[in-house]
Amino acid sequence: EVQLLESGGGLVQPGGSLRLSCAASGFTFSSYAMSWVRQAPGGGLEWVSAIASSGGNTYYADSVKGRFTISRDNSKNTLYLQMNSLRGEDTALYYCAKDLRSSWYYLDSWGQGTLVTVSS
Amino acid sequence: EIVMTQSPATLSVSPGERATLSCRASQSVSSNLAWYQQKPGQAPRLLIYGASTRATGIPDRFSGGGSGTEFTLTISSPQSEDFAVYYCQQCSNWPGTFGQGTKVEIK
Secondary structure, X not given: OOEEEEEOOEEEOOOOOEEEEXXXXXXXXXXXXXXXXXXXXXXXXXXXXXXXXXXXXXXXXXXXXXXXXXXXXXXOOEEEEEEOOOOHHHOEEXXXXXXXXXXXXXXXXXXXXXXXXXXX | XXXXXXXXXXXXXXXXXXEEEEEEEOOOXXXXXXXXXXXXXXXXEEEEEOOOEEOOOOOOOEEEEEEOOEEEEEEOOXXXXXXOEEEEEEOOOOOOOEOOOEEEEEO
């Protein structure tokens, strides 16, 4: 069974930083692309970032480009999202999601999310 | 960025009554479209990908159709557990944009 467990969320001041982690199990982590998708309170879904299975290709939404960095450690089955220069509009539940294939495509498994709140 | 527009925003249906949800893309996405279901307090779940292929474990009362810019998700006979919010998503061009969602509620 695929399991994705996010951690690292919390309350941070504007301009601050957080690092999210996603521990994966139940599948061959190194074979699949992984993504971060966020959902603002009461809002819809926004695909924040994706990374190919090898880590060689990364993708970012314009809203986070230059501030967020996605990475993965295939030896540890873990996905990361380094978030810098955080803004109020980054407040959201951040989901880690597994893709159907080695590059970004469709998200067939999701974690339960970790909440990031940016506020002074 | 490709904009995905879903309609209606809310769909009220009686259990067992066919429900049809629509999704329109601002430019052609071919068949690179998925549908997700999200229940309150839960993560989204992949229902349909490639516009018409059901994901693993999805009941056959869910069906997807369309290509290009116009897509539909049909729930042939909604059960109580199907009342939720449904999102479409394109993966033709990065970023993989989602629609704003359609809430399917009990009439």
